[in-house]
Amino acid sequence: MLRIKELTVGYTSQEENYTALAGINLELAPGETCAIIGPSGCGKSTLLKVLAGIITDFTGQVEMNGQPLRPAEQQIGFIPQNYGLLPWKNVYENICLGTKIKKQARSGQAIQEVIGQLGLGGLEKRYPGELSGGQQQRVSLARSFLLQPDLLLMDEPFSALDAMTREEIQHVFLHVWKTHAVSTFLVTHHVEEAVYLGKKIVILSGCPGQVSQVLDNPLFGQEAVREQAEFFRMCLTLRKLIKEDWSL
Numbered sequence: 001m002l003r004i005k006e007l008t009v010g011y012t013s014q015e016e017n018y019t020a021l022a023g024i025n026l027e028l029a030p031g032e033t034c035a036i037i038g039p040s041g042c043g044k045s046t047l048l049k050v051l052a053g054i055i056t057d058f059t060g061q062v063e064m065n066g067q068p069l070r071p072a073e074q075q076i077g078f079i080p081q082n083y084g085l086l087p088w089k090n091v092y093e094n095i096c097l098g099t100k101i102k103k104q105a106r107s108g109q110a111i112q113e114v115i116g117q118l119g120l121g122g123l124e125k126r127y128p129g130e131l132s133g134g135q136q137q138r139v140s141l142a143r144s145f146l147l148q149p150d151l152l153l154m155d156e157p158f159s160a161l162d163a164m165t166r167e168e169i170q171h172v173f174l175h176v177w178k179t180h181a182v183s184t185f186l187v188t189h190h191v192e193e194a195v196y197l198g199k200k201i202v203i204l205s206g207c208p209g210q211v212s213q214v215l216d217n218p219l220f221g222q223e224a225v226r227e228q229a230e231f232f233r234m235c236l237t238l239r240k241l242i243k244e245d246w247s248l
């Protein structure tokens, strides 16, 4: 269980201090996904940076299974907006990068399995510059799943993709995620993405960013749900809540 208690984060810019996140309380159960949606600048990336150990100057507590989160010791997968691939390494090397940095051995079979799950067979020797955006995203996902992280952090991972590719990769993600069931935080600007991929949906308001609503999403995990009327209804409800919240 990941517990965030009264997390407050500030930045100093041009000798002025300001608060980016104020008193965040959140919980993420093992094997749960949480979609975070909020207006631009409300601190979504800041929250992920705290969880990734990039920002260490904060007040409040972040605990994993009752112990303070220690990103250097735990396995934290981080998928940034630009996929975070190294252009001079090929697909295979990029996929193995996370485990290599963490000095973790993975069998050839485990690597091939994740390559197969993400539909990357035959592309292993290509370089990121020779791949489409969707393929690069698959490599980034393969790298994270191979690491078998305790926590997966995704910062608008599908935002650079066109609408059809985005839906396809979201589907692939959900499908592969189910076999790994990694606790996941996903920052998104897309209401449909939050409803499709978030078991829990957190609406942040800003500024400073604060948790405004936490919704349990009964539609999570149903791969064909996008064609169903409940999906549209849930998206409408979420849109309405967001509009009310952000117009305050």
Ligand SMILES: Nc1ncnc2c1ncn2[C@@H]1O[C@H](COP(=O)(O)OP(=O)(O)OP(=O)(O)O)[C@@H](O)[C@H]1O
Binding pocket: 011, 012, 013, 020, 038, 039, 040, 041, 042, 043, 044, 045, 046, 047
């Ligand atoms: N390194 C930094 N130094 C100073 N201020 C920063 C820094 N990084 C972010 N900020 C500020 O902190 C606030 C929160 O930024 P953050 O990037 O977390 O927001 P966000 O919700 O992810 O935004 P977006 O949706 O536009 O990506 C913003 O006002 C931003 O300008």
